[in-house]
Amino acid sequence: MATINYERLQGKLNILADAAKYDVSCSSSAGTRKNQGGGLGDASATGICHSYTEDGRCVSLLKILLTNHCIYDCAYCTSRKSNDTPRAAFSVEEVVDLTMQFYRRNYIEGLFLSSGIFKSGDYTMERLVEVAKILRTRERFNGYIHLKTIPGASKELLLEAGLYADRLSVNIEIPTKSGLALLAPEKSHEQLKAPMETVKEEIITIRESRKTHKKAPKFVPAGQTSQMIVGASNETDLQVIQLSSHFYKHYDLKRVYYSGYVPMLSDSRLPAIGTPVPMIRENRLYQADWLMRFYGFGAHEIVEPDSPFLDLDCDPKLAWAIRHRDHFPVNIQTASYEMIVRIPGIGTKTAKKIVKARKFNQLTLYHLKKMGAAVNRAKYFIATTGKNEHLAHLTCDNFRQYVLAQTQTKFKDQRSGQLALF
Amino acid sequence: MSQSLSELVKNQNYQLGQLTPSIVLYEPSFEGWLSAVFYVYSNHLQDDTSLQLIAQDCYVPSLFAHAISVETNANHAERVLTKLNQLLGRSGMRNLLWGFLSEKDNIGTTLFQVVKYAINYPSRHIMDDLGNLNVLELVQTVKSVGREKHRMEAFVRFEHTVEDIYFARVEPDFNVLPLIGEHFRQRYQDQHWAIYDLARGYGIYYNKSQSTPKRPAALQTITEFDEAVLRNPASIHSEDEQRYQRFWQGYFTNVNIKERKNPRLHKQYLPQRYWKYLSEKQVLPNAQHLKKQR
Ligand code: SF4
Numbered sequence: 113m114a115t116i117n118y119e120r121l122q123g124k125l126n127i128l129a130d131a132a133k134y135d136v137s138c139s140s141s142a143g144t145r146k147n148q149g150g151g152l153g154d155a156s157a158t159g160i161c162h163s164y165t166e167d168g169r170c171v172s173l174l175k176i177l178l179t180n181h182c183i184y185d186c187a188y189c190t191s192r193k194s195n196d197t198p199r200a201a202f203s204v205e206e207v208v209d210l211t212m213q214f215y216r217r218n219y220i221e222g223l224f225l226s227s228g229i230f231k232s233g234d235y236t237m238e239r240l241v242e243v244a245k246i247l248r249t250r251e252r253f254n255g256y257i258h259l260k261t262i263p264g265a266s267k268e269l270l271l272e273a274g275l276y277a278d279r280l281s282v283n284i285e286i287p288t289k290s291g292l293a294l295l296a297p298e299k300s301h302e303q304l305k306a307p308m309e310t311v312k313e314e315i316i317t318i319r320e321s322r323k324t325h326k327k328a329p330k331f332v333p334a335g336q337t338s339q340m341i342v343g344a345s346n347e348t349d350l351q352v353i354q355l356s357s358h359f360y361k362h363y364d365l366k367r368v369y370y371s372g373y374v375p376m377l378s379d380s381r382l383p384a385i386g387t388p389v390p391m392i393r394e395n396r397l398y399q400a401d402w403l404m405r406f407y408g409f410g411a412h413e414i415v416e417p418d419s420p421f422l423d424l425d426c427d428p429k430l431a432w433a434i435r436h437r438d439h440f441p442v443n444i445q446t447a448s449y450e451m452i453v454r455i456p457g458i459g460t461k462t463a464k465k466i467v468k469a470r471k472f473n474q475l476t477l478y479h480l481k482k483m484g485a486a487v488n489r490a491k492y493f494i495a496t497t498g499k500n501e502h503l504a505h506l507t508c509d510n511f512r513q514y515v516l517a518q519t520q521t522k523f524k525d526q527r528s529g530q531l532a533l534f
Numbered sequence: 535m536s537q538s539l540s541e542l543v544k545n546q547n548y549q550l551g552q553l554t555p556s557i558v559l560y561e562p563s564f565e566g567w568l569s570a571v572f573y574v575y576s577n578h579l580q581d582d583t584s585l586q587l588i589a590q591d592c593y594v595p596s597l598f599a600h601a602i603s604v605e606t607n608a609n610h611a612e613r614v615l616t617k618l619n620q621l622l623g624r625s626g627m628r629n630l631l632w633g634f635l636s637e638k639d640n641i642g643t644t645l646f647q648v649v650k651y652a653i654n655y656p657s658r659h660i661m662d663d664l665g666n667l668n669v670l671e672l673v674q675t676v677k678s679v680g681r682e683k684h685r686m687e688a689f690v691r692f693e694h695t696v697e698d699i700y701f702a703r704v705e706p707d708f709n710v711l712p713l714i715g716e717h718f719r720q721r722y723q724d725q726h727w728a729i730y731d732l733a734r735g736y737g738i739y740y741n742k743s744q745s746t747p748k749r750p751a752a753l754q755t756i757t758e759f760d761e762a763v764l765r766n767p768a769s770i771h772s773e774d775e776q777r778y779q780r781f782w783q784g785y786f787t788n789v790n791i792k793e794r795k796n797p798r799l800h801k802q803y804l805p806q807r808y809w810k811y812l813s814e815k816q817v818l819p820n821a822q823h824l825k826k827q828r
Binding site: 118121122123125126127129130132133134147150151152153154160161162163164165166167168169170171174175176198210213214216217218219252374376389391465468469471472473475479482483 | 659662663664665670684687688689690691692693694700702720721722723724725745747774777778780781782784785786787788789790791792793794795796797799800802803804812813814823824825826827
């Protein structure tokens with residue numbers, strides 16, 4: 113085993129954690145790896161945030177770059193070749209050691225390993241695979257491993273990576289082709305989608321063979337994800353959401369992550385340094401994404417072509433309800449579950465509780481509040497047994513302004529962070 | 535409608551005192567509470583609307599209340615448990631146990647009211663009836679306990695000791711050690727570890743030498759712990775421990791995005807009362823080892 117230089121490791125870790133921090137696709141949920149006995153770790157639980165950064169984001173994985181050296185020069189990336197930044201590279205053993213030691217202390221659920229490209233795609237990808245392989249085979253590590261695929265890496269390496277990793281991801285980076293061409297001329301959507309296609313096909317192949325051979329190897333059991341940066345080029349929300357919807361439908365993606373661009377480099381192609389991070393927009397995109405994945409909304413319902421941006425003043429479900437007042441009020445005693453989850457202020461959990469509890473009682477706004485609904489919003493859209501005087505506003509001309517004025521203050525400050533949804 | 539419990543009280547001759555107690559005290563354990571439920575039904579006290587079931591250590595004597603202490607009886611507890619299992623199923627029993635571990639002052643009574651409701655309406659899924667205030671109270675309590683359990687699974691920080699044990703100190707709001715043991719037992723099969731609840735003065739210990747290749751070791755309860763060590767665990771740190779704490783602190787600091795700083799959100803997710811035992815919070819913001827240097 114190669115020796116580890118602990119004196120230098122601290123500095124490297126600080127540099128390579130900093131360089132990886134803009135990547136957001138790193139939840140550890142949906143792991144399925146069980147500790148088979150005697151090993152370390154168990155990734156079968158749902159994701160655990162072991163800490164939260166001062167910006168309020170979940171820390172669940174050791175998220176680092178193997179190196180921030182890079183032969184490419186993507187405009188939006190701090191690791192790009194032309195940026196003057198301290199460079200560092202971990203050895204394979206160093207990453208293995210940090211992962212094991214952090215896991216043993218219950219700091220993390222596992223490893224999220226990405227990298228700048230040194231020498232070539234394959235040279236870099238080979239090392240990422242090596243880390244995962246050693247963790248699984250020599251260290252008997254059953255925690256979560258998420259590897260970022262490196263553009264240009266060969267198919268064979270992708271397939272090997274998928275045998276050790278729980279999840280693979282391919283960043284699409286910039287949502288529009290023209291934006292990507294401008295900011296990362298060495299990359300293209302076609303090139304980035306190719307590994308997604310490879311991974312998807314392998315997932316399907318293995319899924320099929322597991323039906324007949326129970327012992328067939330697992331391949332990225334937690335699926336594949338992608339990430340795009342918003343606000344670095346001039347894409348619309350309509351384009352972003354349509355692209356995500358396309359990924360969910362055609363590449364079997366588990367999740368798409370959105371990362372509000374943080375201006376940190378001066379480049380005439382990019383928003384100037386000091387331009388605020390589009391945090392509300394990012395949050396709205398996550399909410400829209402939830403609507404597609406859990407609430408049965410289609411992309412076309414969330415943003416309509418005649419106004420291609422999400423409403424920053426209210427969440428997309430409330431915005432939809434205000435645009436479609438003819439669907440309301442909804443009678444919670446009789447309406448279908450699908451319609452109840454469309455009521456602003458009622459999430460999937462509350463909707464399920466309502467459907468159960470209404471068998472016993474005529475539900476009132478009071479009950480809904482106790483069950484966790486945000487009644488301050490929901491009350492304008494609900495018919496209950498008693499009289500609901502708030503419904504009078506539903507047909508008013510200035511309904512939108514009225515509702516926003518009444519409900520905004522409560523959730524105004526929670527607009528940042530990935531977790532404050534609905 | 536205590537008929538369904540009648541088989542429980544068969545062959546029991548209970549002496550009723552002159553005064554009907556409106557307060558039944560139980561020894562502070564789940565078995566103790568179950569024994570109290572048995573007592574209530576045996577003595578037909580269940581319909582007394584002022585009836586309260588209170589843990590002995592929470593009870594403040596008063597002039598006007600009649601309190602009676604019920605001793606824990608394993609046999610009685612077992613019989614009530616069997617009955618409740620039939621009535622409420624696994625998930626219902628889980629609710630009762632989790633609610634109990636909240637250690638809330640009035641939880642004994644709330645649980646009793648829920649149990650009484652279940653006994654009176656054996657064919658109802660009473661746990662779904664959130665319109666019932668006792669059920670609602672229980673469900674909300676279980677939710678808080680669940681949140682605390684989840685936080686403990688997240689915020690436990692093991693420190694490696696000279697004896698090769700990974701040791702953690704916690705002070706949870708609710709008594710969640712019995713609920714988190716299994717999570718850690720599954721996860722940390724190849725290291726010795728212990729988690730100690732300072733507020734309640736006991737801990738759980740996993741001794742890996744007692745595990746087999748197929749089966750993790752059973753957890754042991756530990757009660758006596760050196761006060762000085764609990765106050766200052768650095769005294770038993772292994773050689774490596776400081777190093778990895780510093781790595782973790784450097785990592786934690788450098789993944790933060792300054793431009794998005796949000797102290798309010800930070801504190802909402804990571805409540806300050808937990809900071810005391812989080813290694814990443816035990817560091818000055820400008821410490822040398824947090825810097826990006828080569
Ligand atoms: S290839 Fe990746 S690491 Fe390199 S500059 Fe582009 S985004 Fe950054």
